[in-house]
Amino acid sequence: MQKGTMFVVTALLLFGIALPLFAGGDAEEQADGVVELVIPHYKAGQNVGARFFLPQVERFNAAYEGRYRIVIEELPQDGYRDKIKQLAQQDRLPALIEGADHIWFEDVMVANDRVLDLGPWLDEHPEIGSLLIDDAVEYNTQGGKIVSLPFAVVRPIGLFYNETLYEPTQRIGAMTFDEFVASLGDDRIAFMTSENAWTTGLFLTSLIMDEPGGVEMLRAGVVDKVYDYTGPIWLAATTKLQRFLQDHATLNTLGAAYADAANAFMSRNAAVIANGPWMVNDFTPDAADKWSGGFSGEQVRGDIYPGNAAIANVMDYNWWIPVSASEREREAALAFLEFMMQPDELEAFMLAEGGTAPKLDVSPDFLEALAENPILSDLATAVNADTAFSVAVYDVMPNSIANEEFGKQLPKLIDGSFTPAEFLAELTEKAEETRM
């Protein structure tokens, strides 16, 4: 081989190795001067949240045509937060992120000043600040900075039931749990054990809220997290949960993921499912391809949990912007937040996914449209001044307990291999192991 050829080959080899080391990062500003934000997000594809979110992004792109454009990169909901953590390690975070694992966000992002303070922006936009819920503002204010956009809308999580299968004698929220069990008869509830066992965890939360001191315990756990589940409140609630799982669970509960639980409900194999108001999207005619077994969205009614309890958590992290975003990216990201917080967008959100905005003077059109949606009306009217609100069990557990262990241990609670006390002892042991 000639010297020249050898040199070229070697140079190409070295270039090939070096290229990936220097590559990375998306070109933010396009040739046409438009700032494009590529946002990885789970509210895309078949995800239930996509039905409102994607059109909202399109509305934003249309409103800011020629200036900003948001492109959504689809991620599975299960892996979204892990993906964000990985991107943070690589210092390649997108300019807009929704939510975060509390401990990671506080210990890594906030503690190292890697999150943009939204305070000055909110000061410039008092019309947005005036809509934010006080508890949410307080929670999101850390060290004098507002680390993520506090919530303006609270979405009470309750349950849905199929009135052709289950006819409650009165509003479920007005019943006691004993009355609820009696009224349930042989009807089934769509529980699950895979993923994070979401519908089962919500039901357990409602059972904990029904115990004296349960609501207070859950609320206190948001900040400090709960590592010990062996107390009497957990034991009483889990004992009841085991009975529900053994007597009223759908046949596919063992190993069921969320899609399986939702499918059980939307195929009339389950009369009841615990879930948030965003599920109403699945009950509109647009989602009829998900229905089977004679199910129709018109058969569905919504309510809160027995004992006049609902799950709602405004003490959580919402949309945030990393400081690694460039000036132009920040502008685009803030423009999107501003767009989302417009009253008509908030109303559209509430009509699509339910919820109430306590500080927003809603329009007559909104009230009219809400009245036309019986399920959302059910949920809106189910809540009264005496309704107890609490966070879900997922908000008080360490990450791996909430996302892995809780669902993983449930099969043994269902088949009786674990007593409720053993189940809780196992979870406690696992939770302690996460504390280092």
Added chain:
Amino acid sequence: MKLDRISQKSLPWVYLFILPSVLVFLIFYLVPIVTVFATSLTHWDGYNAPVFEGLQNYGRLFTRDSFLISLRNLLWWSVIAATLHVGFGVLIAFLFYRRSTGWRAVRAAFMIPNVISAAALAMIYRFLFNNDFGLLNGFIRIFAPNFSVNWLFQSPYAFWAVTLTWLFYAVIVTLIVHAELMSIPTELHEAAHIDGASEFQIAARIDLPLCRYSIGTSVILAITSRIAMYEAVALTTRGGPGDDTMNIPIILVNSITDLNYGFANAAAVVMFLLGILTLLLVNWLFKMNKRGF
């Protein structure tokens, strides 16, 4: 040894051509391995500076029930992999080598699962083992109508259900052994035939011993695959029910979820050492550093 003039002259080019491989090894292998070893001795959340804490992570790991169960599961899976899994792959390789009728069709059928991703296979098995509409229970219910087992979510079946997701996918073993079978000199077979040996005797007394290296390599690959097995468990049982199908990679990933990178890296070091131990043990057992023929 003294290099001749031409060799000395081309030495810089030799180094230059080796350089990319050395760089790749340093950047993508050596540095991460050293980092994993070093940070396994620290308390580290993956972002803030690691704090040295000696062998505490290892102490926690070896006193954790789920880790001990993982080791037990790994031991069983390794035994099954080294015997049934490799044995099946070797058997198929010998069948291919004999070129029996229809061997091409069998080869194609045998290879197909290998081109399906682990994630897709896991989903297929979730359906296959489903209690309500799974193929397996559907078949069993022909004979026992009331049969009901949730294979992936019920003790003690989950362990065996997970095992079945990889047990018969021995394509790599088959390819490695088949390649070595093809390299056996035909003179050996001819001589054996002249001596009156049967086909079975040739296979058992000549071919099998001469495939010692490839079978040893297959055993190493099979066991190290079990040490690093993540998808097959994560996408089916996630280590459950309870800890029935727990393994070290699941512990590692869960620890990362909880931002315990130091602990996760201690688990990674154990996996690494188990891999090295496997390598040494199989090398010794199969006498892989001795000449064959």
